[in-house]
Amino acid sequence: MPSSTFTLTSLGAALTLHVEGTAPPEVEISYDGCAPPLELLGHLRALGFVGLVPQPPPSTAIDWTRPDHDGAVTGFTLRPYAAMSRGRLDVARDLRTRALDATRYLLERMAAASAPAPAGPPSSTPDDDTSHPAPGDIAAMSQPGPSSPAPLSPPGTLGDAGRQLIEVTVAAEHAAAARPVLAAIGELVGEAPTSWTTTAVYRGQRMETRHLGTGLVVEIAAADRADLLSALGAVPVHSVRELSAAAE
Structure with a gap:
């Protein structure tokens, strides 16, 4: 199978699927780092990409001169930046084609759902239902029907x-970077400020430093623990x- 490129306009992303010989297939996804396509990443992880x-x-x-909307979460805002995520298909060889x-x-x-709707005369039929998603709305993919498959299971729910x-504890200045990483693998269910103290001894002098941090609590599938630690x-x-097993 040759490599292919898909433009997902509604997600602000472009994806290239690399298929070369017997090497495991890979994907490269380019997007605005301020708006990562978390739904797309989740679907691909459910299909076996790691x-x-x-x-x-960066x-x-x-x-740092512009705090976030309420000044209570990070104390800064993010400028748009070009981002790329890469993944590799990690399934048994006999399942690779499927x-x-x-x-x-x-x-x-997803690419078809992102394409602009063709121009045409406005419909005036009495049974028009404007509550249905427009052809360019990716939400239409999640509406199962006679000719469409059921939605993919969310990440981490297959078996x-x-x-x-x-609970993942990071220094306060790294919390903004950690949140999207955790959200791509599980569901963020809480966070709280915390602190810890480190001690160093130099030439007989004992020095203690207090560090401010953030504790982020994420709910994940047990099978996704290795991916979490890798990310x-x-x-x-x-x-x-680990805090506990989440209630089913």
């Missing part, structure tokens, strides 16, 4: 043994601990 997490903002994208067929079908549907609550490699993390 390593797909939003790219954290320091040049952080505007996974690729499903991936291409999904991307073709899970259960779900877990994980956190892009963000400086103070600690990760």
